[in-house]
Amino acid sequence: MPELPEVETVARGLRQAILGRRIISVTLGKTDFIDDPAALEQHLPGRQIEAVERYGKFMLLRLSAVTHDSVAGSNGDAAPGSLLVHLGMTGHIAPAPAGQPLEKHTHVCLLLDDGRQLRYTDARRFGRIAYLTKALLVEELTRFGADPLEVNKEEFAGRICGRRARIKSLLLDQSVLRGVGNIYADESLWAAKIHPARLGEKLSRKEAETLRRRLQDILRKAIVLRGSSISDFLDAEGEPGEYQRHHRAYGREGKKCYRCKTPIRRTIVAGRSSYFCPRCQPLPRGFAALPLAQKKRRETKRRGAEESKRKNGKLQ
């Protein structure tokens, strides 16, 4: 659920809290969501956190080179690197006093040089953490599309119009735009009066531009309000956001459209719940209101016997 505004909020909080701190040591719990756990343990100690940036839904902790005297017996490369953090659905990252009891599902603890720990908790482990050298980081980041806050009219239209995918799919596709998720996709489509199942190539230039503007308005406002807290999003200070009070479509099935009073409907587009006003956002030709009915068949595929294939950690 953390999307661009939530990640931006967390990044700002982190910037205030841990910029300039040096990482002393690393403790890991479950590591199945970490690219290369050993790399964290090997490369993080001794490095200073020089910057905290957001890239789409990722947070990027820029780390200094390891100086010769900052860590004994360091055997990794000493060049600067970056810690990439994706919060997935349920990720939290925040500093805490080292003595404070660990929250459940805490899987990464970075001891800092001021005695605090930077802790990452993630119940579902849909998140991702990776230590990347400069070259690998560049390679990683090229997979992503335009920043929705920066993208201009021409580029946006170029990435949307002419595509045969549904507009909802395109908005969610991180290689088209980086940072938009289910909530802000639905909110921007509602604001622009575009049905989520419309095809990119069927949008007029004018519609595309309206969508771009509404998306940017919504993202900016959501950042000001520190994001949306719908399930358990909390920022780096442990505070919830406020933008969920401004949702006009997302999560409002059956409730009246703020524009026309028609009940908001929910359907499945791109495999995700999609909320829209059937009157303000007319259905595209050929898109019958079938989706929800079809998802009734679900065989009892029993989950295989529990093989504790997962690695166990020291923390939790």
Added chain:
DNA sequence: CTCGATCCCTGGACGC
């Protein structure tokens, strides 16, 4: 190129 299906994972909601 785009689609749906499937999996990952756990907590919370809900029905009985």
Added chain:
DNA sequence: TGCGTCCAGGGATCGA
């Protein structure tokens, strides 16, 4: 109270 079931969803992956 407790159990079973469904659902949430970002992203990777695979086959159609």
